[in-house]
Amino acid sequence: MFSQSEENYLKAIYHLSAISDKGISTNSIAEKLETKASSVTDMIKKLSEKKVVVYKKYHGVHLTEEGSKIAANVIRKHRLWEVFLVDKLNFSWDEVHDVAEQLEHIKSPKLINQIDALLGFPTHDPHGDPIPDKDGNLKTIDKSLLSTLSKNEKGICVGVDDSSSEFLQFLDRKGITLGKQIKVLEREDFDDSFSILIDDKKLSISKKIANNLYIKKT
Amino acid sequence: MFSQSEENYLKAIYHLSAISDKGISTNSIAEKLETKASSVTDMIKKLSEKKVVVYKKYHGVHLTEEGSKIAANVIRKHRLWEVFLVDKLNFSWDEVHDVAEQLEHIKSPKLINQIDALLGFPTHDPHGDPIPDKDGNLKTIDKSLLSTLSKNEKGICVGVDDSSSEFLQFLDRKGITLGKQIKVLEREDFDDSFSILIDDKKLSISKKIANNLYIKKT
DNA sequence: ACCTATTTTTAGACAAGTCTAAAAATTATT
DNA sequence: AATAATTTTTAGACTTGTCTAAAAATAGGT
Numbered sequence: 479m480f481s482q483s484e485e486n487y488l489k490a491i492y493h494l495s496a497i498s499d500k501g502i503s504t505n506s507i508a509e510k511l512e513t514k515a516s517s518v519t520d521m522i523k524k525l526s527e528k529k530v531v532v533y534k535k536y537h538g539v540h541l542t543e544e545g546s547k548i549a550a551n552v553i554r555k556h557r558l559w560e561v562f563l564v565d566k567l568n569f570s571w572d573e574v575h576d577v578a579e580q581l582e583h584i585k586s587p588k589l590i591n592q593i594d595a596l597l598g599f600p601t602h603d604p605h606g607d608p609i610p611d612k613d614g615n616l617k618t619i620d621k622s623l624l625s626t627l628s629k630n631e632k633g634i635c636v637g638v639d640d641s642s643s644e645f646l647q648f649l650d651r652k653g654i655t656l657g658k659q660i661k662v663l664e665r666e667d668f669d670d671s672f673s674i675l676i677d678d679k680k681l682s683i684s685k686k687i688a689n690n691l692y693i694k695k696t
Numbered sequence: 697m698f699s700q701s702e703e704n705y706l707k708a709i710y711h712l713s714a715i716s717d718k719g720i721s722t723n724s725i726a727e728k729l730e731t732k733a734s735s736v737t738d739m740i741k742k743l744s745e746k747k748v749v750v751y752k753k754y755h756g757v758h759l760t761e762e763g764s765k766i767a768a769n770v771i772r773k774h775r776l777w778e779v780f781l782v783d784k785l786n787f788s789w790d791e792v793h794d795v796a797e798q799l800e801h802i803k804s805p806k807l808i809n810q811i812d813a814l815l816g817f818p819t820h821d822p823h824g825d826p827i828p829d830k831d832g833n834l835k836t837i838d839k840s841l842l843s844t845l846s847k848n849e850k851g852i853c854v855g856v857d858d859s860s861s862e863f864l865q866f867l868d869r870k871g872i873t874l875g876k877q878i879k880v881l882e883r884e885d886f887d888d889s890f891s892i893l894i895d896d897k898k899l900s901i902s903k904k905i906a907n908n909l910y911i912k913k914t
Numbered sequence: 915a916c917c918t919a920t921t922t923t924t925a926g927a928c929a930a931g932t933c934t935a936a937a938a939a940t941t942a943t944t
Numbered sequence: 945a946a947t948a949a950t951t952t953t954t955a956g957a958c959t960t961g962t963c964t965a966a967a968a969a970t971a972g973g974t
Contacts, residue, residue, distance in 0.1 A: 483961065504922055517962055519923055524960090536922060536969055567810035577804045584802075586795045592785035701931065722952055735932055737953055742930090754939055754952060 480528075482583045485552045486511060487521050488530060491541055492549035501538025550614030555590050556582035557603035557610075562593055564604045571604040572646035605646075606637025606656050606692060622695060624660070624672065625688035632661035637692035645690060653677060660693060698746075700801045703770045704729060705739050706748060709759055710767035719756025768832030773808050774800035775821035775828075780811055782822045789822040790864035823864075824855025824874050824910060840913060842878070842890065843906035850879035855910035863908060871895060878911060 480488070490510045494502045504522070508515045526533040530545030541549060559581040563569035569577075584590075591612075594600075601617075602608055610616040621636050635658045638645065649655065654676060663680065664673035670685035683691075698706070708728045712720045722740070726733045744751040748763030759767060777799040781787035787795075802808075809830075812818075819835075820826055828834040839854050853876045856863065867873070872894060881898065882891035888903035901909075 481960080505920095513961095514963060515922065516924080516964080520961075563807070566814060567807065569806070569810070573806070577802070577807055580802045580804070584795070584798045586798070588787070588791070589781070589785065589795055592787075596784065699930080723950095731931095732933060733952065734934080734954080738931075 479585075480530075480548060483521070484525060484528075485548070485583060487518075487525060488541065488545055488549040489552050489556075491531065491539060492546065492553065495541060501534075501540060503538045507539075547614040550610040550616065552582050554610040554612075554614070555584070557607060558590060558593050558597065558600070560603045560605075561597050561600045561609075565597060565600075570646075570650075571641075572643035572650070574604060575641060575643070602637075604656075605641045606635075620694065621692040623689055624662075624674075624683070624691040624693050625670070625685065627662045627693060627695070629662055629665055631695060632659065633693035633695040634658065635660055635691060636694045639690040639692065648687075649691075652681060653679075654681075654691070659696075697803075698748075698766060701739070702743060702746075703766070703801060705736075705743060706759065706763055706767040707770050707774075709749065709757060710764065710771065713759060719752075719758055721756045725757075765832040768828040768834065770800050772828040772830075772832070773802070775825060776808060776811050776815065776818070778821045778823075779815050779818045779827075783815060783818075788864075788868075789859075790861035790868070792822060793859060793861070820855075822874075823859045838912065839910040841907055842880075842892075842901070842909040842911050843888070843903065845880045845911060845913070847880055847883055849913060850877065851911035851913040852876065853878055853909060854912045857908040857910065866905075867909075870899060871897075872899075872909070877914075 487507065490507050491502050494506055494510060498506075504515050504518045507522075508518045511518070522531060522533050522539055525531045525545070526539070530542055530548060531539045532542060533539045556578045559578045560574040563574045563577060564571060600609060606621075608616045608618060619636065622633070623639070627633070635654060635656055637656065638649070654660075658676055661675040662672060663675055666672070670688070672683040672688050674681050674683055705725065708725050709720050712724055712728060716724075722733045722736045725740075726736045729736070740749060740751050740757050743749045743763070744757070748760055748766060749757040750760060751757045774796045777796045778792040781792045781795060782789060818827060824839075826834045826836060837854065840851075841857070845851070853872060853874055855874065856867070872878075876894055879893040880890060881893055884890070888906070890901040890906050892899050892901055
């Protein structure tokens with residue numbers, strides 16, 4: 479059995495692994511969890527003894543098969559709860575994260591499977607992130623950051639990289655939601671901003687926004 | 697903000713207060729929470745500093761107004777989650793307790809209010825216990841233990857005192873569920889057992905069962 | 915290859931919550 | 945009212961998870 483703290487570390491390492499795929503550094507974990515590097519070292523030792531991470535001093539960690547499964551399962555729960563909150567309890571996509579952070583640690587296989595069924599076995603959470611299946615597998619879809627699109631390319635908005643409530647509320651105000659069609663009208667080289675077409679309206683998008691919005695090209 | 701542990705102590709004191717109404721003893725709390733008296737003393741000191749209990753050494757504790765509200769709110773959450781599990785997720789009444797023990801500590805007023813609404817503002821949980829309202833008030837209904845009924849009295853089964861899964865499953869096997877009509881056919885004086893009529897069938901009920909089943913007389 | 919800057923680990927401390935064993939207070943018994 | 949039994953509290957220790965400050969290892973620049 480793993481404590482909430484241990485689960486949070488596994489989850490952090492799992493997320494970091496998706497980007498870098500080599501040894502995950504102590505500092506990067508500390509930053510992600512807003513804690514101190516020394517605390518990370520301590521926890522890593524414990525997780526290593528429990529065989530859920532492989533640890534070589536000064537060279538970072540990576541998850542074992544088992545660690546990866548546990549992390550994926552926590553993420554599965556987090557994302558299913560997010561869908562539940564939005565679909566069944568009228569939460570908006572910018573309100574769900576903190577509550578899901580709590581709910582993801584509830585231990586009851588039946589509970590999460592029933593939630594899954596109640597929701598109709600969703601494949602993605604309200605931010606467009608894929609939901610791992612019971613075995614921890616997740617199918618990634620082919621998506622690109624808006625910032626990587628060229629002039630005249632178009633696609634459908636399928637996800638966000640940053641899911642802070644500030645960013646999500648910003649998108650709401652601009653009328654940008656998942657599923658919307660977006661076309662790049664112009665890329666401005668001097669500030670990397672974009673001019674896009676959404677709902678037949680022209681919109682100016684800063685570099686920062688373009689770096690946090692995922693598009694599935696069509 | 698109160699920790700899970702603090703909430704559990706407040707809940708225990710709240711439940712014990714319903715029976716005894718004078719100072720709640722250290723030992724009774726320890727027994728309810730399956731912990732040691734020394735741990736209880738420590739926690740009581742902390743809760744006392746936080747002004748949620750009144751504590752006089754060697755003379756037990758009682759909840760303050762605020763402590764009582766916090767406890768009632770935890771119980772409210774526990775019971776609403778139980779209803780949710782049974783009504784929406786196909787849990788049976790003997791499966792909900794342990795999961796609700798976890799869910800009751802989730803901190804999100806919006807979450808629990810939306811759950812409340814989704815369930816249609818239920819007044820009782822699956823075991824017949826009343827659900828406190830948002831202000832911590834709970835209306836008790838007039839119910840009697842089956843063991844207090846006399847021959848030929850009848851009523852409706854409205855609750856259980858012991859909600860262990862063993863007892864609940866036993867009731868299931870006997871076909872005794874909330875809402876059923878029960879009539880006392882006979883009281884056997886030598887072993888305090890009962891002969892009752894339920895669903896037009898005669899059933900023999902031991903003293904122990906009769907002491908754990910609540911009936912609303914009709 | 916050496917020196918410096920950065921990262922990581924160690925060592926020691928602390929808070930929360932728990933425990934055991936012993937001391938103190940209360941309650942019950944005669 | 946004195947003594948015995950029970951309850952409660954204290955004292956000290958342990959675990960988990962965290963921190964700060966210092967030491968050790970690694971990585972980078974010339």
